[in-house]
Amino acid sequence: MNALIDILASAGLWAAVLRIATPLILGTLGALLSERAGVLNLGIEGIMTFGAMIGWLAVYNGADLWTGLLIAALGGAVFGLLLSVLTVTLGLSQHVSGLGVTLFASSFAYYAFRLMVPVAGTPPTVEPFQPIDIPGLSSIPFAGPAFFTQTAPTYVAIVLAIVLAYLISRTPVGLAIRMTGENPHAAEAQGINPMAIRYGAVIAGSALMGIGGAFLTLSAFNSFFPTMVQGRGWICIALVVFASWRPERALFGALLFAFFDAFQLRLQAVLSGVVPYQIFLMIPYLLSIAALAVMARRARVPQALMQPYRRGER
Amino acid sequence: MRFERREHRPTALVIATPLIAVIGALAVAGVLIALAGAPVLEAYWKILTGAFGSRLSATETLTRATPLILTGLAAAVAFRARLWNIGGEGQFYLGAIAVAAASAHLFAGLPSLVQIPLLFIIGAAAGMLLLLVPLWLRLRFSVDEVVTTLLLNFVALLFVSMLIDGVLKDPAAFGWPQSEAVDAAARLPKLLARSRLHIGLVTAIAIAFIIHFVQSRTVFGVQSRAAGLNPSGATFAGVPLARTLVIVAMISGGLAGLAGTIEVLGVKGYVTNDLSPGYGYSGIVVAMLANLNPLGVVLAALFTAVMFVGADGMSRSMGIPTYIADVTVALSLLSMLVAVFFTQYRIHR
Numbered sequence: 001m002n003a004l005i006d007i008l009a010s011a012g013l014w015a016a017v018l019r020i021a022t023p024l025i026l027g028t029l030g031a032l033l034s035e036r037a038g039v040l041n042l043g044i045e046g047i048m049t050f051g052a053m054i055g056w057l058a059v060y061n062g063a064d065l066w067t068g069l070l071i072a073a074l075g076g077a078v079f080g081l082l083l084s085v086l087t088v089t090l091g092l093s094q095h096v097s098g099l100g101v102t103l104f105a106s107s108f109a110y111y112a113f114r115l116m117v118p119v120a121g122t123p124p125t126v127e128p129f130q131p132i133d134i135p136g137l138s139s140i141p142f143a144g145p146a147f148f149t150q151t152a153p154t155y156v157a158i159v160l161a162i163v164l165a166y167l168i169s170r171t172p173v174g175l176a177i178r179m180t181g182e183n184p185h186a187a188e189a190q191g192i193n194p195m196a197i198r199y200g201a202v203i204a205g206s207a208l209m210g211i212g213g214a215f216l217t218l219s220a221f222n223s224f225f226p227t228m229v230q231g232r233g234w235i236c237i238a239l240v241v242f243a244s245w246r247p248e249r250a251l252f253g254a255l256l257f258a259f260f261d262a263f264q265l266r267l268q269a270v271l272s273g274v275v276p277y278q279i280f281l282m283i284p285y286l287l288s289i290a291a292l293a294v295m296a297r298r299a300r301v302p303q304a305l306m307q308p309y310r311r312g313e314r
Numbered sequence: 315m316r317f318e319r320r321e322h323r324p325t326a327l328v329i330a331t332p333l334i335a336v337i338g339a340l341a342v343a344g345v346l347i348a349l350a351g352a353p354v355l356e357a358y359w360k361i362l363t364g365a366f367g368s369r370l371s372a373t374e375t376l377t378r379a380t381p382l383i384l385t386g387l388a389a390a391v392a393f394r395a396r397l398w399n400i401g402g403e404g405q406f407y408l409g410a411i412a413v414a415a416a417s418a419h420l421f422a423g424l425p426s427l428v429q430i431p432l433l434f435i436i437g438a439a440a441g442m443l444l445l446l447v448p449l450w451l452r453l454r455f456s457v458d459e460v461v462t463t464l465l466l467n468f469v470a471l472l473f474v475s476m477l478i479d480g481v482l483k484d485p486a487a488f489g490w491p492q493s494e495a496v497d498a499a500a501r502l503p504k505l506l507a508r509s510r511l512h513i514g515l516v517t518a519i520a521i522a523f524i525i526h527f528v529q530s531r532t533v534f535g536v537q538s539r540a541a542g543l544n545p546s547g548a549t550f551a552g553v554p555l556a557r558t559l560v561i562v563a564m565i566s567g568g569l570a571g572l573a574g575t576i577e578v579l580g581v582k583g584y585v586t587n588d589l590s591p592g593y594g595y596s597g598i599v600v601a602m603l604a605n606l607n608p609l610g611v612v613l614a615a616l617f618t619a620v621m622f623v624g625a626d627g628m629s630r631s632m633g634i635p636t637y638i639a640d641v642t643v644a645l646s647l648l649s650m651l652v653a654v655f656f657t658q659y660r661i662h663r
Binding site for chain 1: 317400455458461462464465466468469595599635640643644645655
């Protein structure tokens with residue numbers, strides 16, 4: 001019991017929560033944006049992998065860190081464009097197209113990485129984002145080291161969640177996105193081009209996923225290795241359902257999820273030898289499944305999600 | 315520009331679709347090989363000779379195709395009923411670990427003719443169980459099974475990793491996490507001496523024919539298709555939807571579990587963390603390339619095995635990363651999707 005309290009009372013836990021949450025926030029926001037427009041983006045796992053690789057590669061070759069994130073966003077957007085052609089223009093199965101994009105994006109990322117970076121005993125590293133010191137806030141006892149010693153992209157992700165919540169619920173663009181996701185025929189009758197909205201949402205969402213992946217290689221770690229995304233993309237897809245397709249709840253869901261993850265990592269150290277470490281590693285995936293089971297019926301699904309839209313066809 | 319549904323689907327076009335898709339994928343992969351600074355045609359030639367150039371490589375290709383046929387069938391059966399089982403990888407590993415445990419501890423000493431069929435049943439049952447969880451979540455809580463099957467892959471792999479690093483660990487493996495070897499009587503007979511090729515290949519092909527028969531000639535075959543094409547219409551026509559999906563899930567999960575079973579009993583004899591180089595995921599591509607046709611799955615699995623085995627040899631001699639095989643296989647899935655679309659629609663100006 002004392003061990004649990006020690007874990008909860010350590011500033012390190014709370015700092016880790018924000019760090020673990022960041023790629024999840026970005027990925028979840030990206031998936032949420034395209035789902036609100038009616039497109040399920042199962043390319044997420046591969047797009048995050050590609051973003052992690054290309055962002056890292058850019059920095060490794062001399063680009064600065066923000067340029068690395070931008071390139072990761074562009075890389076994600078390219079795969080978003082590919083997914084849009086398949087699911088929006090051709091109206092193909094969003095499940096299979098998304099999985100295809102994941103398989104292609106991740107294997108292409110590994111191929112390019114192997115080609116550009118020679119095999120070495122220790123993986124090459126870059127100088128990652130450093131925690132920024134916020135004058136005043138960072139020196140508050142406990143709260144300072146717990147919440148205000150993050151790297152810049154973490155703050156950007158949190159701000160983005162708020163911006164996206166505003167964009168979706170309070171702006172004309174957001175209304176057009178929501179209409180397209182609920183009823184593209186009605187949207188078209190209002191003079192909105194559902195195809196264009198879906199393209200935009202999927203591409204912008206994929207760019208966010210790319211940044212989420214690049215956070216892993218440019219802030220959380222400093223190198224790229226295959227399979228490093230480890231199902232985070234799929235967890236994001238589950239978080240979208242948990243968040244009922246609302247950005248502010250996605251932020252909360254990602255933080256809650258990251259809290260459990262950070263907590264199990266520390267519990268693992270306390271209970272090592274007693275409980276196999278694999279049990280702890282299973283927790284994030286099992287939690288995601290549990291969250292889906294609890295929320296799936298309650299959440300309001302965008303009505304046209306996974307429905308292809310063809311003009312003049314019902 | 316818009317798309318117009320074709321009234322007739324020309325048979326020749328339907329048959330040529332996978333070929334067109336594969337050629338398209340190889341063309342894009344060729345660009346990637348050229349970008350790596352290697353001669354493209356020579357690379358293709360090396361892939362072919364790497365996969366078929368010698369007795370050893372040809373048997374290796376067929377050995378690789380065996381689990382792919384089974385995971386491909388697992389995906390094809392499920393997708394036909396629109397049950398999105400993406401959990402083949404986890405089901406594969408669960409089938410593998412179940413038979414490794416059962417053979418070493420439960421059935422050791424039983425004669426082959428008794429033990430092998432028992433192990434097939436146990437391996438298939440393990441795969442089934444893992445797929446019935448997401449199906450239950452879908453029927454009870456309407457949870458999308460794509461995400462749950464994907465997430466369960468990670469859980470299953472960690473579970474296997476825990477067992478082979480714990481209670482099932484082989485004490486004689488110098489500390490490596492691997493399971494104890496299966497009983498000698500549980501090993502599948504070889505098809506050819508001095509090769510790794512085993513009777514699993516024949517079993518897998520036979521299963522493909524059985525599934526083809528079931529799907530085209532039985533009431534259940536029609537029901538599972540109807541459940542996929544139009545669930546509410548099927549219910550209206552008296553198809554027991556939930557029961558059909560449960561049976562489909564048992565077949566699909568069972569086949570993926572059987573793939574793991576046969577891989578353990580036929581090739582390695584024990585389970586490691588890298589028993590499968592993604593057979594579960596490649597099975598999805600195999601199923602789509604075959605247009606969900608069980609007999610087509612056999613050919614699609616062979617193509618995929620050629621790419622993987624051939625690319626291994628090619629990469630060693632030409633310095634192209636082996637990942638080119640994964641890229642080509644993924645690309646062939648995407649190009650197949652597009653090619654199938656154009657057998658159903660034409661461009662109308």
